[in-house]
Amino acid sequence: MRQVAGRAGLAMLAVMTGVAMASLDTAIANTALPAMAAQLHTTPAGSIWIVNIYQLAMLATLLPFAALGEIAGFRRVFIGGLIVFTVASLACALAWSLPVLVAARFAQGIGASAMMAVATALMRAIYPPDLLGRGFGTNALVVAVAFAVGPTVASLILAVASWPWLFAINVPFGIGAMWLARRCLPDSGRGTHRFDPLAALYNAGAFGALVLLFGDAAHGVAPLRLGAELAAAVICFGLLLRRQRGQRFPLLPVDLFRSPLFSLSALTSVCTFAVQGLCFVSLPFYFESIGRSPIDTGFLMTPWPAMVAVMAPIAGRLSDRWSSAILGGIGLAVLSAGVMALVVLPATPSALDIAWRMGLCGVGFGFFQAPNMKAIMASAPADRAGGASGIVATSRLMGQAAGVALVACCFIVAGNGGPRLGLMVAVGFAAVGAGASLLRLRFDANR
Incomplete structure (x- = not known):
């Protein structure tokens, strides 16, 4: 089997650096919100916009940037997004008031959106078809681990520096990624249709x-x-x-959703990332309710991303040989079992009781991502790679946002039982996702 090395390996490093920064900054600011609110002389409610504006900018512009990538070239859009993100990160670090920080975070979200929108399409151009699953496995690893360890990374930075360094640390990495991207990213060419x-x-x-x-x-x-x-x-x-x-290249890729394989894969993605959002917001409250400290919680959350790191590359390699429908269905069944095991934890669980359940969730989550990503991209024609790439990122962010919102609803409905109810809802989403994944067997020619 051929290996991806040399120029292609450096191109992948540039893409993954951008994806990692964009994913980390989705959650990294949460930990520092109290410190930001105090230093910027604003209310806790006002400081929430530091997080919300980033997510709003990303979701509002993902599909337009994906469409622009098909027209202007994925390489150009990615590098442009990387430049905007890096400059905006410096602006965040230098912000002296809440409005300035919110404006800089909005620009940062725009840059992150441009990178995330075309990252998967670029991987399709970087990797040969028989190694594409490995590329998606690497992407799945980076995204899942970055989202999961964001609060831990923020805590480590805040332990030795003030909150502006949460953003300033992006600058050297962004400059390095820009240098690699300009030298190594492949040119995907330009489309003939116009941007709307x-x-x-x-x-x-x-x-x-x-x-x-x-x-x-x-x-x-x-x-x-x-x-x-x-x-x-x-x-x-x-x-x-x-x-x-009637448009041949619609910005919202309704043409791609006519494919049952594409639609079911997108639904599977939304369900799975809703599970992630539900669990990663519910579990800290759940662990606190059984007497665990915030430091304990950080360590107890670690087995999930650790097992994702182990399983995502393995699943990526397997997806080059086996049906994504089967691999995704197995992964989500394991994830559902892991979350259910967390729901039925004993009243006074040991660290081991929690750790193996979190690890089981990580195994299932890691086993799902790369095969599902490959199914989405493979079910789209080459000239619609941008639209498919945009849906990969959009479904991920929509699922996470929906999961976080559902946790709040669970608190409203169940009060102190909200975290447990949130985990039960997550079990349901995982089961629906597993069913949608297995339904793809009817339409998957590679099974």
Whole structure:
């Protein structure tokens, strides 16, 4: 079997550096919010925008950047996003007020979105077809571990430095990734169709309203406001679909969703990342309720990302030979069993009781990602790689955002039992995802 090395290996390093920074900064600011609020003389509620604006910018622009990648070239969009992200990270580190920091985080989210939107399409250009699963395995490893260890990385930085260094640390890595990207990323060429700014505006409105809806639902705002945000999202989606009617290269890739394999793979992705969002917000509260300290919680969370790190590359290699439907279904069944094992923990569990259950979740989660990513990309034609890549990132972020919002709903419904209810909801999402994955056997020609 051929190995990816030399120029292609350096190109992959550039892409993975960008993906790692973008993924880490999705959650890394959460840990420092109290310190930021105090130093910037703002309220805790106001500081939440430091997190929300980043997610809003990403989800609102992922699909437009994916469409732009098909037109202008994935390499150009990725490098442009890397430049914006790096400069915005420096601006975040130098911010002297909340409005300045929020504006810089918005720009940072735009840069992160450009990188994430085309990263999977670039991997399709970097790797030969018989090694593509390995590339997706590496991507799955980086994304899952970065999301999981974000709070731990933030704590380590804050232990020796102030919060601006959470953002300043991106600058040298960004400069290094830019140098590699300019030298090594392959040129995917340009498309012949035109970019549709009005469709991009409708898309931004639709996904922006959804992010606000999820965030406000998590903070228990008035139902009237939630209804207005839902209505705005529905109207914008309707306008977007009407605008795209009859287009060969729609920005929201409805053409790709006509493929049952693509649709089921996207649904599987949303369900699985909803499980991740539900678990990684519920578990710290759950561990606290059984008497574990925050330091203990950090260590107890570690087996999940550790086992993802072990399993993702293995699953990537297996997906080059075996059906993604079967591999994804097995992974999600294991994930569902692991979360259910956490639900039925004894009243006073030992560290080992918790660790093997968290490890089991990591095995299942790591076993799912690369095969599912390959299924999404393989079910799209080459000239729609950008649209498929955008859906890979969009489904991941939508699932995570929905999971976080659902935890808040569980607290509203069950009070102190919210964390346990959140884990039970996660079991349901994992089961639905496993079913959707196995349904793909009907349409998977490689089974």
